[in-house]
Amino acid sequence: MPTRQRATTRWDTNSLLSGGLLVLLGVAYAALIYAVVIAMAMAVGKVGDSQYVLDLAPPWWVNIIALIPIAATILPMTRWLRNRINDLVYAQHDDPYTLITKINSQLQGMTNTQLTLPILAETIARELRLPYIAIETAHVDPTACYTFGVEPAGGPLSHLPIAYLGQPMGTLIAAARLPGQSLSDSDLALLRDVAQQLGIALRAAQLTADLQATRERLVIAREEERRRIRNDLHDELAPTLSALLMQLGALRSLIRRDPDQAEAIAGELREDLRQATAEIRRLVYDLRPPMLDDLGLVGAIRNFKLQNAAIALEVTAPEPMPPLSAAVEVAVYRIASEAMQNVVKHAGATDCRVCIAVNDGYLTLSVVDNGQSFAADAAAGVGMRSMRERAAELGGTLSVQSNESGGTSVIARLPTGVIHG
Amino acid sequence: MTRPRTITIAAILLFAVSLLDMVSEVQNLTRGTATGPDEAPFFMTVISFTLAVAGLFAAYGLWRNEKWGKVLTTGLMALQILYSVVPLLVAPPAMQAAAAVGIVIYLAILVLVLWRGRKPAPA
Numbered sequence: 001m002p003t004r005q006r007a008t009t010r011w012d013t014n015s016l017l018s019g020g021l022l023v024l025l026g027v028a029y030a031a032l033i034y035a036v037v038i039a040m041a042m043a044v045g046k047v048g049d050s051q052y053v054l055d056l057a058p059p060w061w062v063n064i065i066a067l068i069p070i071a072a073t074i075l076p077m078t079r080w081l082r083n084r085i086n087d088l089v090y091a092q093h094d095d096p097y098t099l100i101t102k103i104n105s106q107l108q109g110m111t112n113t114q115l116t117l118p119i120l121a122e123t124i125a126r127e128l129r130l131p132y133i134a135i136e137t138a139h140v141d142p143t144a145c146y147t148f149g150v151e152p153a154g155g156p157l158s159h160l161p162i163a164y165l166g167q168p169m170g171t172l173i174a175a176a177r178l179p180g181q182s183l184s185d186s187d188l189a190l191l192r193d194v195a196q197q198l199g200i201a202l203r204a205a206q207l208t209a210d211l212q213a214t215r216e217r218l219v220i221a222r223e224e225e226r227r228r229i230r231n232d233l234h235d236e237l238a239p240t241l242s243a244l245l246m247q248l249g250a251l252r253s254l255i256r257r258d259p260d261q262a263e264a265i266a267g268e269l270r271e272d273l274r275q276a277t278a279e280i281r282r283l284v285y286d287l288r289p290p291m292l293d294d295l296g297l298v299g300a301i302r303n304f305k306l307q308n309a310a311i312a313l314e315v316t317a318p319e320p321m322p323p324l325s326a327a328v329e330v331a332v333y334r335i336a337s338e339a340m341q342n343v344v345k346h347a348g349a350t351d352c353r354v355c356i357a358v359n360d361g362y363l364t365l366s367v368v369d370n371g372q373s374f375a376a377d378a379a380a381g382v383g384m385r386s387m388r389e390r391a392a393e394l395g396g397t398l399s400v401q402s403n404e405s406g407g408t409s410v411i412a413r414l415p416t417g418v419i420h421g
Numbered sequence: 422m423t424r425p426r427t428i429t430i431a432a433i434l435l436f437a438v439s440l441l442d443m444v445s446e447v448q449n450l451t452r453g454t455a456t457g458p459d460e461a462p463f464f465m466t467v468i469s470f471t472l473a474v475a476g477l478f479a480a481y482g483l484w485r486n487e488k489w490g491k492v493l494t495t496g497l498m499a500l501q502i503l504y505s506v507v508p509l510l511v512a513p514p515a516m517q518a519a520a521a522v523g524i525v526i527y528l529a530i531l532v533l534v535l536w537r538g539r540k541p542a543p544a
Contacts, residue, residue, distance in 0.1 A: 017492060024499040025531075032524065035506040039517075042510070084535040088491050 347371030439476030
């Protein structure tokens, strides 16, 4: 928990000014009330006129009557005056935007919350002359709490939520200037404004961190894919081609000496070539299903072999299908294929409906069957995780739910605004 | 310069009342020490004149929306109220009425300066 030094001393110039004004106004208030009561007593003849205040000598009961309203109101009046004077002396309640502007300029330069938030806490504490400020971040850095000053022992702390569009981002904690006091409404209003700015900044920091993490994941995924292709080429295709080369050499040497043996080798060669071709096709298919290029997304899904003739497949999609990026096409096809395979393997359904809809920049894919309902507590398998990851990679979501009439619905929602690749 | 309306009104009021005070006290000062029973003692005239001059400075500070202007006004108004309490009790009726009016004006200025012109933001 990073902590910086104390913001204010207990008795600085502002404290003395604030205390002096409070005493002066309190005395003026009490004197005014007393004078008004005495003046009323003089008006009704209970106190004689005099040229000097000290010669007035009102009866004791008039003094008591004068003291009653003073005693009854001095505490709430002092509290009210103290809050107003504190606002006047400490806070910038008439010009809150100076502080907001200063904080905004610091937030705009925020590249690292761990460096910027302690400085922000110090700025808030110094500008508002508060002894303690803490900024707790909830989502950007779950355990982080950046403080300035020393938390007062037993003093009341004000907790102000930091949020962005209703999403909690953290808490701004502030202590009052003197022990036992609470922050004034004006202070709280200003701190709420500051908390709003912090919410926007923390959200931006969170998005920046997410973006960086996504970029790293993309680089990792690309390198993983390159390694897989390299392994496939090196471990499977290369030995097959080497073997074919050796077989060709043997065929060449035998073709005149032993035509029968050569014919047999030619037959093996043909079979090996067929396998190599199949291997290349598999590699190509893993990169991008060729059917997507041949038939389009909807055609490829319609052409999907369900491996169970008893299941009727119905595909509905917009006609014509709006152009989609290659990434979205592959993701939709993979998710649909996995969901349809699950229908075949687990649902025991007789009907499978695949529906694609494109609205408001989002593509919604739903695969609905009429088989067994999805168990809510069932552990997600590899296929399910794969579908979720494919949706999440493109900034989409995937949900699986049981239908009221039985069966399961797999619904993926993907943004179509992905850069066309 | 952005200045709350309450501070503008307070500055104008303070300027007007301080100017009136100063003009009237200048007349008293030029007359010298008090000669009649209806006149205030000379030291009170000097105090009143000093407060009036300080009030003009405070009005300037308020008009500029400076923190020192508000603090000075608050302190001055407290002193003016204390200063006006005495004539409220012992002065002749005309001066009592003037003191009462003065107290009302000082209270109004005080409230306008301490008034929170900014509503708290919703939680």
